[in-house]
Amino acid sequence: MSARHGCGGEPDRGWGESSLLVLPRIALGGVLLLAGWMKLFHNAWNGADPAWDFANTIKAYDILPAGGNADALVVFAAYAVPWSELLLGLALVLGVWSRAAGWLSAVMLAAFTIINISVVARGMDLTCSCFGEIEWPCSGGISWCHVGRNAALMLVAGLIAWRGGGRVALGWLLGDRSSGAGRQGWADEE
Amino acid sequence: MTTLIRILAIVGAASLLGAGHLLTRSTAIVLRVDMQPVPADAVTDLPGEPALAQPEPLEPIEPVEDAGGDDPPAADPTAAGEANTERAAPARSTGVRKIGLAEAATLFNEGVAFIDARTEREFAEGRIYGAFWMPAQRVFTEAGQNDLDFVDPSLPVVVYCTGGECDASENTIARIRAAGYDWPDIRIMQPGYDDWLAAGLPVETGSPGEGDQP
Numbered sequence: 001m002s003a004r005h006g007c008g009g010e011p012d013r014g015w016g017e018s019s020l021l022v023l024p025r026i027a028l029g030g031v032l033l034l035a036g037w038m039k040l041f042h043n044a045w046n047g048a049d050p051a052w053d054f055a056n057t058i059k060a061y062d063i064l065p066a067g068g069n070a071d072a073l074v075v076f077a078a079y080a081v082p083w084s085e086l087l088l089g090l091a092l093v094l095g096v097w098s099r100a101a102g103w104l105s106a107v108m109l110a111a112f113t114i115i116n117i118s119v120v121a122r123g124m125d126l127t128c129s130c131f132g133e134i135e136w137p138c139s140g141g142i143s144w145c146h147v148g149r150n151a152a153l154m155l156v157a158g159l160i161a162w163r164g165g166g167r168v169a170l171g172w173l174l175g176d177r178s179s180g181a182g183r184q185g186w187a188d189e190e
Numbered sequence: 191m192t193t194l195i196r197i198l199a200i201v202g203a204a205s206l207l208g209a210g211h212l213l214t215r216s217t218a219i220v221l222r223v224d225m226q227p228v229p230a231d232a233v234t235d236l237p238g239e240p241a242l243a244q245p246e247p248l249e250p251i252e253p254v255e256d257a258g259g260d261d262p263p264a265a266d267p268t269a270a271g272e273a274n275t276e277r278a279a280p281a282r283s284t285g286v287r288k289i290g291l292a293e294a295a296t297l298f299n300e301g302v303a304f305i306d307a308r309t310e311r312e313f314a315e316g317r318i319y320g321a322f323w324m325p326a327q328r329v330f331t332e333a334g335q336n337d338l339d340f341v342d343p344s345l346p347v348v349v350y351c352t353g354g355e356c357d358a359s360e361n362t363i364a365r366i367r368a369a370g371y372d373w374p375d376i377r378i379m380q381p382g383y384d385d386w387l388a389a390g391l392p393v394e395t396g397s398p399g400e401g402d403q404p
Contacts, residue, residue: 040211051211053326053361060357080208087204100196127357178192 021166024156025102029092031153032105036085038132039078050132054078057129061115062122084108092160095169099178102160109154116147286363286376289348294379295391297348303341305349307358308383310397317383318350319392326361329369338371346375353382 039054055078064070084104091101112130119126125141138145164178165171289297298304304321306313313323328334341347351358359378366373379386387393 050327052365056357056361056364076208076212079212080205083207083211084200084204087200087207091200097196097200100193100200103193104197104200125354 017163017166019166019168021160021163022168025092025095025098025160025165025169028105028153028156028160029089029094029101032085032089033093034089034134035131036082036089038134039082039085039129042132051078051082053132054082054129057127060124060126061119062124063115063118081108092165094171095165096171096174096176098160098165098169098171102157102162102165105157106154106161109150109157113147113150113154116142116150120144120147286349286378288380289377291379291381291385291389291391293377294348294350294381294386295389297346297377298391300345302345303347304379305347305362306383307349307351307362312352312383314395314397316387316393316395318386319394321350324349324362324366325358326365329362329365335369338366338369341371341373343371343373346377347373348377348379350379350386351382353380353385356382 039050042050055075058064058074058077059071064074085108088101088105088108091097092105116128119142127140128135128138128142128146130146138149298318304318305324306317306321307325308317309325310323313321317323322337322340324334324337329338349359349363363376363378366376383393
């Protein structure tokens, strides 16, 4: 690999680093797609309403005051959060707007992690509903396993936010250079 | 700035899609009133709820002769009483009463409907004899409501899941009520299916639809 230099003066690690970023980017994107799909559409054609379960899970977290506008916010979040996961997953799998998707995924996963820690610390016995009926690799009520899983996913999202989605990506093919590997984030963007 | 603008665009798009999806729903989402587990020492008698009684020793029931037909097997509440160490307590959150294994076995012998709120796989692997499958996701389906129409509202209905603090029973009950089934006496069997099985009470296996009607 030639040691060409990028515009920031650092060695251009572009293609080599890009090949390393493909797997975590697509894996994280797939996980988010699965999470969003299971929360919104799993068995929906059979009359089921997974969002109802997720809304009650959010309410059970007991992080918002009960009743009135808070319930409306809970219901809205039960739809907006899975749709966010679907959009972020799609962006990451395709490699479009990867850095933005990485930042937002990291923020969301950080929030999920904090909420899970809060649930465990309060001794509550709640199901996660993170992937609908799928319980992997953690099963049962929210536990430190769920916290660790979310933290691990958050680190992957942070990696993509930091390094970009790489060049093996649709965005790169379309001429978007702001999310490529080897760039340093906000300062490098036009 | 590009990344920030894109983040805001994703958030905005997700919000619009979520709001649009919500508006296309045909029914309103009814959230449960209070999902917090009730500590045992905080349980008090509630308006409209029967007073909490200490479990009474169960009278041994007469053994049921096996007529060789399709009659369901009888449950032995004494066996359930030995296995059941949990105290029956009212569930304040959903206005239903939580019961122990012994009371569930007695109701089983009286022929009340048992509803299994667990997953399809768990149901197929083993269930209370004669229970029918009704996870929350199935309540609003045509098949689910056909099953619910079989339930006699004048009798108690027992709902169970995996036991402990599993939410599935409460999820199913909340949705049954949202669907308009105003059953006056719904009870949650707080010990789960595994406790029922361990107590040697009647069970059956098989896929939903194979003898899972009440």
